[in-house]
Amino acid sequence: MNKKVAVIRREHFNAAHRLYNENWSDEQNMATFGKCSLPHYHGHNYELEIKVIGEIDPVTGFVMDLKELSDLVNDKVIERFDHKNLNVDTEEFKQLNPTAENIAVVIYDLLRPHIKPSFELFVRLFETPRNFVEYPA
Numbered sequence: 200m201n202k203k204v205a206v207i208r209r210e211h212f213n214a215a216h217r218l219y220n221e222n223w224s225d226e227q228n229m230a231t232f233g234k235c236s237l238p239h240y241h242g243h244n245y246e247l248e249i250k251v252i253g254e255i256d257p258v259t260g261f262v263m264d265l266k267e268l269s270d271l272v273n274d275k276v277i278e279r280f281d282h283k284n285l286n287v288d289t290e291e292f293k294q295l296n297p298t299a300e301n302i303a304v305v306i307y308d309l310l311r312p313h314i315k316p317s318f319e320l321f322v323r324l325f326e327t328p329r330n331f332v333e334y335p336a
Contacts, residue, residue: 250320
C-alpha cells in the first residue's frame with residue numbers, strides 16, 4: 200500500500216512593494232489599498248512554506264530530498280525576490296499588482312515545472328504573522 204506524505208520547507212525573504220492600480224486616482228487607490236498604496240513603497244518579512252505531497256520512495260525513504268527542495272526555492276524564488284522592490288526590480292510584477300495572493304501564485308508557477316508531476320505542490324506565504332495566503336486553495 201502506497202502512502203502519501205507531505206514534506207514542507209520554510210524559507211524567508213524580505214521585499215518591498217506598493218499595491219496600486221495605475222488606472223485609478225490616488226484617492227481610489229488609498230480607499231482600496233490603504234497605506235499599502237503609499238507612493239514610496241513599504242516592506243515585509245515574508246515567510247514562505249512550500250509543501251510537496253507524494254509517495255515515499257522505497258529506496259531513499261524520501262518523498263523529496265528537502266535539501267533539493269531548499270536549493271530549488273532559493274534558486275527560483277529567494278534569489279529573485281529577496282531584498283527587491285517587487286514593483287520595480289522584478290519582471291513578474293511590472294504589470295501585476297504584487298499582492299500576497301499574486302506573489303503566491305507566481306511562486307507556485309516558478310516552482311511547478313521543477314517538481315515531479317506526480318507530486319502535489321502547495322504554497323503558503325505569510326505577509327505578516329497574522330496574514331497569509333495559500334495556493335492552490
